[in-house]
Amino acid sequence: MLKIGVLALQGAVREHIRQIEELGCRAISVKSAKDLKELNGLVLPGGESTTMRKLLDRYELLEPIRASAAGGVLMFGTCAGLILLAKEIVGYDTPHLGVMDIVVERNSFGRQVDSFEAEMRISGVGEDIPAVFIRAPHIAAAGENVEILAKHEERIVLARYGQFLGCSFHPELTEDFRIMKYFIEMVRENTNVLAH
Amino acid sequence: MKLVGTERVKRGMAEMQKGGVIMDVINAEQAKIAEAAGAVAVMALERVPSDIRAAGGVARMADPRIMEEVMNAVTIPVMAKARIGHIVEARVLEAMGVDYIDESEVLTPADEEYHLLKSDYTVPFVCGCRDLGEAARRIGEGASMLRTKGEPGTGNIVEAVRHIRKVNAQVRRVVGMNTDELMTDAKNLGAPFELLLEIKKLGRLPVVNFAAGGVATPADAALMMELGADGVFVGSGIFKSDNPEKFARAIVEATTNYRDYKLIAEISKELGTPMKGIEISTLDAKDRMQERGW
Numbered sequence: 001m002l003k004i005g006v007l008a009l010q011g012a013v014r015e016h017i018r019q020i021e022e023l024g025c026r027a028i029s030v031k032s033a034k035d036l037k038e039l040n041g042l043v044l045p046g047g048e049s050t051t052m053r054k055l056l057d058r059y060e061l062l063e064p065i066r067a068s069a070a071g072g073v074l075m076f077g078t079c080a081g082l083i084l085l086a087k088e089i090v091g092y093d094t095p096h097l098g099v100m101d102i103v104v105e106r107n108s109f110g111r112q113v114d115s116f117e118a119e120m121r122i123s124g125v126g127e128d129i130p131a132v133f134i135r136a137p138h139i140a141a142a143g144e145n146v147e148i149l150a151k152h153e154e155r156i157v158l159a160r161y162g163q164f165l166g167c168s169f170h171p172e173l174t175e176d177f178r179i180m181k182y183f184i185e186m187v188r189e190n191t192n193v194l195a196h
Numbered sequence: 197m198k199l200v201g202t203e204r205v206k207r208g209m210a211e212m213q214k215g216g217v218i219m220d221v222i223n224a225e226q227a228k229i230a231e232a233a234g235a236v237a238v239m240a241l242e243r244v245p246s247d248i249r250a251a252g253g254v255a256r257m258a259d260p261r262i263m264e265e266v267m268n269a270v271t272i273p274v275m276a277k278a279r280i281g282h283i284v285e286a287r288v289l290e291a292m293g294v295d296y297i298d299e300s301e302v303l304t305p306a307d308e309e310y311h312l313l314k315s316d317y318t319v320p321f322v323c324g325c326r327d328l329g330e331a332a333r334r335i336g337e338g339a340s341m342l343r344t345k346g347e348p349g350t351g352n353i354v355e356a357v358r359h360i361r362k363v364n365a366q367v368r369r370v371v372g373m374n375t376d377e378l379m380t381d382a383k384n385l386g387a388p389f390e391l392l393l394e395i396k397k398l399g400r401l402p403v404v405n406f407a408a409g410g411v412a413t414p415a416d417a418a419l420m421m422e423l424g425a426d427g428v429f430v431g432s433g434i435f436k437s438d439n440p441e442k443f444a445r446a447i448v449e450a451t452t453n454y455r456d457y458k459l460i461a462e463i464s465k466e467l468g469t470p471m472k473g474i475e476i477s478t479l480d481a482k483d484r485m486q487e488r489g490w
Binding site (some may be wrong): 008009010011013014015030045046048050051054055057080081106107111112113114115116117118119132133134135167170173174 | 197202204205208213233237271293296320438446449
C-alpha cells in the first residue's frame, strides 16, 4: 500500500488525510523528521505559510523534507503548501523549501472577503472541478519545464514540475477527489518505475 | 462563475487556522511580535479583555485606525470584534476588509435579544459558545467558526474547560443517539434540528471550535488541545506577561505539541509571572461576560 505523508504542523491536515485514505492509501501525519521515512509521497497542506515556516524551522524539518525531495519523494502542495514548494516568493529574499521552479505571489486574489470558489477545467484531470480559493497565492512565473495544468483569470493556479504538484486552491475542502487521485497516480507511476 | 462569501469559503478559512494560536494585539508592534512567534492570525483590539474588565463602562468596536495599522503590519489574517447584534459595527469591519469578525461577548452587547444574521455577510464570523445549543444557534445564524466563551480576561482556565467539555460531551451524545430521538433533543438543547442531523452524520461539529477565555500559560493552551479544541485564542495572557516574545512562542509550541510534556516543561521555564488571574466565584454575575449572548 502506498504511504502518503501529510505535513501535520498546522492547517487542513484532517481533510487531506481523509482523501488519501478514501483513495485506498495509507496516510501518515508528519510532525518530525522520523515520520518522513519510507514515504512514497508527501502532501503540504493549506494553512498559514508564515506559521508553517516558523514551525518547520523549530522542528528542524526543512532540511529533511528537502532531502526527501532530493531522494525522489513526490510532493503535492496546496495553497500554503504551494508557497512552501516555490523556488521564489514575490517580495521575499529567500524561499522556504525552494524545490519547485516557480515564482509565487502571496494573497494575490485579495483578503478574505475576496476569497471565492469557482469551477475549473484542469488538463489531464477533468472538467467542472470545484476549487476553493482562500486568501490564495498564484504562480506568477514558471520555469520552462513546468507543466501548466490550470489557470484562473489568466493566472496559473495549478502546475506540475517533475515530481512536484502545486495548486493555489484547496481541493481538500471539497468532495471532489480527482486532483488527489491525480497526485496518487503520479506517486504510483513513480513507485512502479522504481520497482522495475 | 466566481462565488464569494460561500459557506465553503468562509468555513474553509477557519479550517486553515486549525492547530494554531490567534493572539489579541492592540497595535502594529504587537501584531509583528505575534506573527514572528508563529500566530495564525491576530485579533486587533483597542484594549485586551482584562483591561476592558478593569476599565468598566461600555466596550465597543475598536478605533478603525487600529485595525488598519494592524492590517498593514502583518500578512497573516486580521480579526476584529463587533458587539453582539451590532449590524453596523459588523458592516464597517467588513467594509474595511477585516478577515474575520468575532461577534463577541467581551464587548457590551448592542442587542439583548438577537445576534447578527451572519449568513448575510461576505466576511466570516466566529462566535462564543458554552454548550451545544448555543453553538448550534450560532452556526444556524451563519457563524463559520466557534470558540468556547470561557471567562475572558480572568487568566482562569476553569470556564473554558467547562465549556469545551460540555460541547464535546453533547456532540458525542448526539452522534450516539437514534435519529428519531434528535427532535426532542433539539427542543431540549435549543438547537436547530437540521444541525443535529448534520452533526450526527459528520460525527463532529460542522465548523472548527477553538478554545478561548482564560488561557494564561502554555500548559493551559495544551490542556485545551487535549480536551479537543481545534486551536487556541490567547487574549490578555501574552502582552500582559513580562516577556511577550518568549511567551507567545511558548504558547504556539505548546499548542502544536500538546502531548510533548518534556517540551512543555522546557518552554515553560522562566516565562516570568503570568497574569495574576481572577477566581471566578469572586466575580459578580454582572461581571461575567460569558452570560452575554442568547
